[in-house]
Amino acid sequence: MARRNPSRLTDTAEVAALRDRLFEVGSSFAPVRRDEIVGIEGLLDRFDEVVGWLRNAQWFAKHGSRLEPGILLAGEPGTGKTMIARYLATCSNALFVAVRDFPTASEVLSAADVADLFARARQYYAKNDRPVLIFWDEIEIHAKRRMEITARDASVVSQLMSELDGVHGKCTGILFVGCTNHPTAIDPALRRHGRLGRQFDFVAPDRLGKMRLLEHYLGQHSPVQGIDLEAASYYFPSEATASTIEEACERVWCAVLHEHLRKASPLVVTQDVLNDVLLEELLGPPPPYSNIDNETLRRVALHELGHALVAKALTAPIQIMTIRPGASTFGRVITVSEEERGMFNAEQHRKQIAVGLGSLAMENYLGLVVSSGIDGDTSIATKLAVALVEKLAQHSWRKFGPVNVEALKARSEWAETPITSSALMEYYDYEVSRVLVEGYDRAYAILAGIGKPMINALADRWMVDRTWTGRQFDRIYDEVAEKLADYLPTVPASAA
Numbered sequence: 001m002a003r004r005n006p007s008r009l010t011d012t013a014e015v016a017a018l019r020d021r022l023f024e025v026g027s028s029f030a031p032v033r034r035d036e037i038v039g040i041e042g043l044l045d046r047f048d049e050v051v052g053w054l055r056n057a058q059w060f061a062k063h064g065s066r067l068e069p070g071i072l073l074a075g076e077p078g079t080g081k082t083m084i085a086r087y088l089a090t091c092s093n094a095l096f097v098a099v100r101d102f103p104t105a106s107e108v109l110s111a112a113d114v115a116d117l118f119a120r121a122r123q124y125y126a127k128n129d130r131p132v133l134i135f136w137d138e139i140e141i142h143a144k145r146r147m148e149i150t151a152r153d154a155s156v157v158s159q160l161m162s163e164l165d166g167v168h169g170k171c172t173g174i175l176f177v178g179c180t181n182h183p184t185a186i187d188p189a190l191r192r193h194g195r196l197g198r199q200f201d202f203v204a205p206d207r208l209g210k211m212r213l214l215e216h217y218l219g220q221h222s223p224v225q226g227i228d229l230e231a232a233s234y235y236f237p238s239e240a241t242a243s244t245i246e247e248a249c250e251r252v253w254c255a256v257l258h259e260h261l262r263k264a265s266p267l268v269v270t271q272d273v274l275n276d277v278l279l280e281e282l283l284g285p286p287p288p289y290s291n292i293d294n295e296t297l298r299r300v301a302l303h304e305l306g307h308a309l310v311a312k313a314l315t316a317p318i319q320i321m322t323i324r325p326g327a328s329t330f331g332r333v334i335t336v337s338e339e340e341r342g343m344f345n346a347e348q349h350r351k352q353i354a355v356g357l358g359s360l361a362m363e364n365y366l367g368l369v370v371s372s373g374i375d376g377d378t379s380i381a382t383k384l385a386v387a388l389v390e391k392l393a394q395h396s397w398r399k400f401g402p403v404n405v406e407a408l409k410a411r412s413e414w415a416e417t418p419i420t421s422s423a424l425m426e427y428y429d430y431e432v433s434r435v436l437v438e439g440y441d442r443a444y445a446i447l448a449g450i451g452k453p454m455i456n457a458l459a460d461r462w463m464v465d466r467t468w469t470g471r472q473f474d475r476i477y478d479e480v481a482e483k484l485a486d487y488l489p490t491v492p493a494s495a496a
Contacts, residue, residue, distance in 0.1 A: 018103040023120050027098040027135070032087040038216040039205035039242050040080050046200065047084060050175070054092035054131040057172040068198045069164045070176035072139075072191065074183040075202025078243030081179045084200075085135050088177065094131040095124060109142060111159035118163040118174070125173035132174045139178035140185040157187050164195040204239050207337065213242055217249035222256070222269040231469035234319040234334050235278035244281075252277045275322075275467040282334075283326020292325060294463070300330045301459040303371055306362025306447065307333040307355055308473060309455070313446040314351045318470035323462060330373070341384075349388040353439035354446075356381035361443035366452065378436075385435040389428055453484055 037044060053060055053067040060066055073081040089096040097117075104113050121132040136142070143157050164176060178196055180186060190196055205213060210233035218224050236245060252269055255277050259265050292300070300323045308321050316335045323331040335355060344352065359377050363370050447455065457480045462468070468476065 012105060015103050015105050019116070019120060022097060022101055022103070023095070023124050026095045027101045029086050029089065029096050029098075031090040032083055033090070034087070037080070037083065037087060039209035039213045039245075040084075040202065041209075041212075043084070043200060043202075047088060048091075050088055051091040054088070054094055054133070054173075054175055057131060061172040066172055067175065068194070068196070069166070069174070070178060070196040070198075072183060072186075072196045072199040073177065073179045073202060074199055075181070076204070076239075076241060077181060078241035079202035079204060080242055081202050082137065084202075085133070085177050085179060088175070089133045089135075092131055092133070094133040094175070095128075097121065097132060097134050099134065099136040108153075109156055111155040114156055114159040114163060121174045122171045125171055130173070134174065134176045135179065136177070137179045138181070140180045140182045143178070143186050143190055145185070145187045157190060161190055161195055164190075204241050205245075207233050207340075209242075210236055210240065210245060213245045214249065217246050218252065218269050218274075221249075221253045222267065224269070227269065227271055227274060228469045228471055231319045231471070232274055232278060234337065235282045238337055240281075248278060248281055271469065271472070272467075275320075275469070279322060279324055279326070279467065282320065283322075283324070283329055283332060285327060286325040287327070292330065296330075297323060297463055298459060299368070299371060301462045302362055302366060302368070302455070303359045303373055304331040304333050305455060305459055305462070306358035306360070306443070307335075307377075308358075309450055309458075310358035310361070310443045310446050311335050311351075311355045312473070312477065313450075314354060314442075316348075316351050316355055318473055320467070320469060321462075321473060322467040324466050344384075344387075346388060349384050350435070350439060350442075353381045353384050353388070353435060354442040356384065357436070357440045358443045358447070361440055361447055362455075365444060365447045366455070381436060381439065382432065385432045385439070388435055389431045454480065457484060 034044065050067060050071065057066075073084060075081055086096070088094070099109070099117070102109075102113065102117055104110070117134065121134060124130070125132055142153070143160065144153070176196070178186075183191070183199065186196075191199070207230075211229040214227075214229050214232050215224050218227065236248070252274055255273055256265075256267060256269055259273065260267055304321060304323055308318055310316075311318050311333065319334045319336075321331075321333040326332070333355075336352070341352065356377050360370065360374050362368075363374070458477065461476060461480060465472075465476075
C-alpha cells in the first residue's frame with residue numbers, strides 16, 4: 001500500500017484539525033474551462049451530464065433520479081483523466097477533495113480513514129448545500145481484488161464499497177471519482193452498478209483530435225496560419241497522448257525562442273521549425289556519429305522519391321517526406337497511419353503495395369544497385385499483399401473461392417488432420433506473388449512516365465530542403481515541372 005503522508009502524524013487532534021481544514025478549503029487544483037479541453041470532445045457531453053447532476057442534485061433526487069455514487073476514469077497516462085476531474089469540480093462548483101491530501105495517523109489509509117472521509121463529505125454537503133467531489137487517483141493501488149491483498153487493505157476496499165452503497169445513507173451531493181491506468185486490477189465488486197458503475201474510457205486522440213491539440217497548444221504562442229496541421233499530426237503515432245503533443249509543442253516554441261536569440265527572427269512558429277522539431281518524434285534522435293555524404297544522401301533521396309512519386313500519381317495523400325536521418329532510418333515517406341491502413345479496401349491495398357515497391361522500381365529504373373532499405377519496403381508490401389489475398393477476398397481467382405485462410409487455420413487447431421491443403425496454400429502464395437508483381441509493374445510504369453530529368457531535378461531540390469509536407473511537395477513538383485516543361489515526357493494514362 002502506498003504511503004499516505006511524507007511525515008507520520010501521531011497526534012489524533014492534529015489529524016482531526018488538518019482534516020477540518022481540508023474540508024474548509026478543499027484541495028488545491030487548477031480550474032479547467034470547457035474550451036480548454038481539446039482532443040476528447042466526444043466525451044464532453046457525457047461529462048456535462050455529470051456536471052448537471054452535481055449542480056442540481058436535489059432536483060434530480062426529488063424526481064427519483066440520481067447519478068451513480070461513483071464514476072471511474074480509465075485510460076493510459078496523459079489522456080486527460082485528471083483534467084476532466086478538475087473540469088467536473090470547476091463547472092459544478094464542487095469542493096474538490098483529493099484523497100492523497102487527506103491526513104492519516106499511519107503510513108497507509110485505513111478503513112476508519114475512508115469512513116471519516118465520507119462522513120465529513122456528508123456533513124459538508126448538509127451544512128453548505130454545495131457538492132463534494134472526492135478524487136482518488138491511482139485507485140487501483142488501494143482497491144485491488146481482495147483475494148490478492150492483505151486483510152487490512154481488503155478492509156479499505158470493503159469500507160469504500162459500503163460508503164458508495166450508502167450504508168450511512170445515500171447523499172445526492174457527493175460524487176466519488178476514481179482514476180486509474182489499470183481498471184481490470186480493481187476489485188470487480190467495486191465496479192458494479194451502484195458503486196463505480198459508470199466507467200469512462202480515455203484513449204489517445206484520433207487524427208482529428210491530434211490536429212486540434214496541435215492547433216490549441218501552438219496557438220497559445222503563435223498564429224497557426226500557414227501550418228499544415230494535418231501533416232503535422234502524422235509526426236505522432238496513433239498511441240500518442242494529449243500530454244505527448246503538448247510537450248512536443250513546448251519544444252517547438254522553445255526552438256522558436258532560440259532561433260530568435262540567434263538570428264533575431266520573428267517569434268512565429270513556421271512549418272520548417274515544426275518539421276525540424278517534430279522529426280525527432282517520428283524518427284527518433286539521429287546517432288551522434290552519422291555523417292551522410294552527398295552521394296549517400298542522393299541515393300536516399302532517390303529511394304524515397306520512388307515512394308513519393310508513385311503515391312502522388314495514385315492520389316495516395318502524402319503527409320510527410322524526409323531524408324533526414326533518425327535512430328534507425330535515413331528517410332521516410334508517410335502516406336497513411338497504421339490505423340488507417342487497417343481500414344483499407346482492395347484498391348487502397350493495391351495502391352499502397354505499389355507505393356511500397358516504388359523504391360525498388362526507382363532503383364531498377366535508374367540502374368542503381370539495390371539498397372539494403374529495400375528489405376523493409378518489400379516486407380511491408382508483402383504483408384499488404386497477404387492481407388489483400390487472405391482477408392479481403394477481393395481478387396480475380398476462382399479456383400478455390402473466397403476462402404479465409406486464417407479461419408481454416410483456426411479450425412485446424414481442433415481437427416484431427418490439417419484442413420488447409422498444400423494446394424490451397426500454394427495457390428495463395430501464387431496470388432500474393434501476382435499482386436506484388438502487379439504493384440511493382442504499376443510503380444515502374446509511373447516512374448518511367450515521369451522520366452529521369454524530373455526525378456533528378458526533384459532529388460536535387462530535396463537534398464537542399466530535406467523535409468516536405470505533402471502540400472509542399474505538390475507545390476515544388478509543379479514548380480520543377482514548369483521549369484522542365486520542354487524536356488518532360490507525357491505520363492502514360494495507363495501508369496496510374
